[in-house]
Amino acid sequence: MSVRIDTRFKALAREGRAGLVTFLTAGDPDYATSLAIVAALPKAGADVIELGMPFTDPMADGPAIQASSLRALKAGHNTKKTLALVRAFRKGNGDTPIVLMGYYNPIYVYGVEKFLKDAIAAGVDGLIVVDLPPEEDAELCLPALKAGLAFIRLATPTTDDKRLPAVLKNTSGFVYYVSITGITGAAAPETAKVVAAVARIKRHTKLPIAVGFGVRTAEHARAIAEGSDAVVVGSALVDAVRASLDQDNRATAKTIKTVTDLVAALASGVRSARRVAAE
């Protein structure tokens, strides 16, 4: 339920630091490894966990996340298994928010009402659905809010002041600012522009603002964290998964550690942000 997200961001505000949102594709490279990685994320420093629901045609994603989706699908992953993974994670963790990110078709085919019911039962807190702009709110956004899930909307550099109110209207949990015009894992955003954009959105909403797309290193995460409430890292983590696999895309002994090491480095970057700025 969305209350976990609100609680987490309030705690971050009290600590006076930005959060780290980690994105990984559920079921990549296989269910068991994926669950083990996700279970290890909070301890490694993830404040919010974003789980990608694999889709064959991820139009807003770059090559890294496209490939991770195909790996997961090839390993037999599907929407039911993503929900099972969340359920399994919740057995050992009750307070780290989990946000599912994906495309609408698998949810639509699953059945919106059934999906919302099963997602809440599994312990999902929020949804990010890339191809559902405010114009299609009746599809999933409004039913999700009614059911008690946060619906996190993407704001982008093309979302101008005139459009922002419409984008923010039914957004809850936090706002995900897409720092570039482009696909995931592409060019790195310019920090100054991001800071200005976050300030602009803050004039329209009290919700926390997470910034993502193109953040790859601890240093970069630190810089972005100085001007936002949370930093989202996705493609870099997905790349780390891929780099740890064997020739047949199977997990190896180092897969989990490779990812948690990177998360720990990113977390220390994010956590040092405001401290560095204050010194």
Added chain:
Amino acid sequence: MKVPPNSLRLGPDEHGHFGIYGGRFVAETLMPLVLDLERAYLAAKDDPAFKAEMEGFLTHYVGRPSPLYFAERLTAHLRGAKIYLKRDELNHTGAHKINNVLGQILLARRMGKKRIIAETGAGQHGVATATACARFGLECVVYMGTIDIERQKPNVFRMKLLGAEVRPVTSGSKTLKDAMNEALRDWVTNVETTFYCIGTVAGPHPYPMMVRDFQSVIGREAREQIMQAEGRLPDSLVACIGGGSNAIGLFHPFLDEPNIEIYGVEAAGKGISTGQHAASIGGGKPGVLHGNRTYLLMNDDGQITETHSISAGLDYPGIGPEHSWLYDSGRITFLSATDDEALKAFQLLSTLEGIIPALEPAHALAKVMELAPKKPKNHLMVVNLCGRGDKDIFTVAEHLGGKL
């Protein structure tokens, strides 16, 4: 003229919906662009200067109107309906695609866009886009799956000759749907400069409406031409459907004539029961892809499945949303033709009429071969011959094992 109370020609609504189909299922980055495009299109549509410019180019550059040709020998051979071919294969660039491209490129110019991107399957839309970009001095990038590049080499070369950059797409199934994914990824990256010229009646609103409007010139002409030739409207219409732009172009001006039978022919590939086909209506169910809700080929988890058709232009797991709506409402009857049936029709038209059809309309002709003999001799059947087969001769030769 009396307008029927329940017109089928008024869609979509202001949100781009045809019943439950259509819509604007795109990433937020693209939403402002899609809204801009809609405003620009609606303004252009009502502007006499735009209309005049469009008509001028359709006449002098494309070569419209295309003839409505009485296929006398095909008619005699099939011993039934009187068959007319709407000769859109005689258009400049060899297919109906240029009708739509011209409209979109003139619109892009009005919007001040200098860079055009497109996706292509058979290459006909890519060639049409490259042609119009050459004519107006615009930068042109065409996305094409590597499998389609392999089977449509002549069109790849034509696009390059015309000055376009052809970007091979290696993701997913390496065909039309993946080319469309890559074009969308390009658009979301280059929002300021770029106009996305979609080749069929799919994508987010306003594309299905806009492309239909541009293609409806086919049906408007056919209506006038059959009235001149026969003094009455036709009894049936037949067209192939991948995304369905040639089909809706022919059908739309006739939708409110309840006595006219309308047949859409999908690609059954190796047979619907084999799973290796591209018949979204015949073997799919409603879902959301590429900006709209429509019938799609997918598995139980909503994952889009790979398609197969001998015809690259029909090798797409979806169909235009207006077709889905017209199917549900019962207005269009959907049939499908296999690769083998299309190949037979391809040869038949070549030898009987001296017209080599593209493999896409060969699917429509395959069903004409079944439908026409069952109709009386005074039944008027109009078939959209939406493309010429020059691009397909290598594919056909390969399938016939050198028999040609």
